[in-house]
Amino acid sequence: MIPVQGYQGQRVAVLGLGRSGLATAASLRAGGAEPLCWDDSPEARARAEAAGFVCHDLTRATAWGEVAALIVSPGIPHLYPAPNKLIARAMAEGVPVDNDIGLFFRSFATDDWDGFDQTPKVVAVTGSNGKSTTTALIHHILKSAGRPTQMAGNIGRGVLDLDPPAEGEVVVLELSSYQTDLARALTPDVAVFTNLSPDHLDRHGGIGGYFAAKRRLFAEGGPDRAVIGVDEPEGVYLANQIATAREDDRVIRVSSARKLGDFGWSVFARKGFLSEWRRGRQVASVDLRDMAGLPGAHNHQNACAAWAATRSLGLAPREIEAGLRSFAGLPHRSxxxxxxxxxxxxxxxxxxxxxxxxxxxxxxxxxxxxxxxxxxxxxxxxxxxxxxxxxxxxxxxxxxxxxxxxxxxxxxxxxxxxxxxxxxxxxxxxxxxxxxxxxxxxxxxxxxxxxxxxxxxxxxxxxxxxxxx
The missing domain is CATH 3.90.190.20 (Mur ligase, C-terminal domain)
Structure with a gap:
């Protein structure tokens, strides 16, 4: 569990008592806060009470006194198509609204890190398609190379349910637009954008709002390295917004459609071959065609993104290739x-x-x-x-x-x-x-x-x- 920092001795409301909501309440309590739980479902409230949490009726007019923040589950709309009435009430009262992702980023680093030679890192993956496979692939490559790693977010465990990181550990997160849109803190070391296609448009007020939610991962925290798929206009725009020059290698452009040899750092796949280029020179290459867990050009894009992310963490090409070859794929995804x-x-x-x-x-x-x-x-x-x-x-x-x-x-x-x-x-x-x-x-x-x-x-x-x- 990651104890939440910054709310010791304060009352924090938690709206939505599914998996992430209960994990959030537990982490708040571990950090010294008093979680006040609420869900429209009586069954969900009963589960929370059985787990030892206090349910606090946020629909009452007097419910918001001394509430320091409202933490909401990602499925609850806060703006479009219409804000949840309790979230609207919190905002009208001036109560800060956040989610578990924001709490994670404000609480991940601790004083224990002062004794580490290698500080833990966070890789966060977002996009429309391929983010689950890319997240799992990065985690698998790190694990197969012997690096300590955990995976969470929109895949696997809730972010606050993670174990406190060990020295040099890499936490790999899959983040949906619902999660990035509201988080008040977004500070990954490496951020990955796979691609963009229309989805969840009612929740974000259209394609512009949907892209803006994804873009926050790069704009809010300024990751040390940005891995960006540039096979759609939005990715090209995002890479251009972040890079200060063509040779800026803080941005790693990836593609499964064309050669990208003219930038500071790029990884692309053509006809089943992955190539890594730096400053106009090819520095690595691998044949993806016989990798059963990564069939098709869309999975080759995922492989490029995972290659770029793990290379930026210091892994050697041979280590990454071994991880790619042993990856079995995810259930329900090719x-x-x-x-x-x-x-x-x-x-x-x-x-x-x-x-x-x-x-x-x-x-x-x-x-x-x-x-x-x-x-x-x-x-x-x-x-x-x-x-x-x-x-x-x-x-x-x-x-x-x-x-x-x-x-x-x-x-x-x-x-x-x-x-x-x-x-x-x-x-x-x-x-x-x-x-x-x-x-x-x-x-x-x-x-x-x-x-x-x-x-x-x-x-x-x-x-x-x-x-x-």
Whole structure:
């Protein structure tokens, strides 16, 4: 646990009592504060009380006396599409509003570090797509190289649930736009921006607000090193805003689409080969094509970002390459779950939007594509340029018929359920085909989350193939 600093002897309200909320309350208490917990759900309040916390009704007119700060869970809106009424009340009362990420950064360093020869560091990863894989990959490379490391944030543990860092340890955080948007402190040593595509637009008031939330990771704290994907205009802009000159090697530009040899420091992948360049010279190269845990150009971008981040932490190319080769990938993200009879079955249930589905559709040569769910605004018309490898689409969920209309002449079948889609795709697949779950839609019509959707797909594949797996 990371005890929260700066609130000793003060009352701090905690709104939202899920995993991060309860961890926040515990960390506040460990730091000497008095946490006052509240959640609209009676069940959540009961869990908090069972854990020994005091529930304090923030809806009462007299609830805000002597409250030093309000700490909110990331899922609670503070501005768009409309601020939560309790957050609005706190702001009107002049009570500072923060989240667990802000508390983490203000509390991470301690006096114990005075005895360290190597101080701990924080790598923070944000972006629209690939941030989970990039975060896990950085953590895996560090671990495989023998460096002490922990991983948290939007993946794995809550940030305040981490152990106090050891000497030289690297904490790797995945941070969503919900987390970066409100945090009052953002001071990573290395900050990574993977890419940007439209998502969560209602929460941020449009694409500009969404990008601004991501940009705060770089603008607020001024990381020592910024690793920035420049395959979209926003990344090009962000790199240009931070760098003081073309040769400024505090900014490491990464790309999976083009050569970047004219900058102070860059890492890029072309035709499956990763190259690192410094001041106009290539200093390292590695073949990514046979790395099973990193299929496709989108994963090659993740590899470039992880390479840049770990190189900036002092790892040697051979150490990073070994970590890349041993990385098995993350569940639900281009995860190969089975191969039988020359057919590969890939679970990319995390591909919940058009941009992430497009990347998955470019990763394999012959695809039997399982898509659908609760479609997002704009449908899947943006995928038309990426359907060349699709042999047939098997459509499920609420948006199946809408997707069928948008696919036009692409061979397709409305299956409605995952069970039927997997059975039909497996029956029709031929050697060389990939049966790919890349829904391009949310899961909430049939599943509580994308993880459960991916787990169901995997279970059906295993059951379908039986002993052939």
């Amino acid at each position: 995860q190969t779950v089975a191969e039988a009879g020359g057919v590969r079955f890939v679970n990319d249930s995390k591909a919940t939007n058009v941009d992430s589905a497009a990347k998955a559709l470019q990763a394999f040569p012959r695809i039997r594509w399982i898509a659908g769910g609760l479609g997002k605004e704009g449908g899947i018309s943006g995928l038309k340029p990426y359907l060349g490898a699709v042999v047939k689409a098997y459509l499920i969920g609420h948006s199946a018929r809408d997707f069928a209309l948008e696919l036009g002449d692409v061979p397709q079948e409305i299956c409605e359920t995952m069970d039927r889609a997997v059975a039909r795709a497996a029956a029709e697949a031929e050697p060389g085909d990939t049966v790919l779950l890349a829904p391009a839609a949310a899961s909430f019509d049939q599943y509580p989350n994308f993880e459960k959707r991916g787990e169901h797909f995997t279970a059906l594949v295993v059951a379908q193939l039986g002993s052939a797996v």
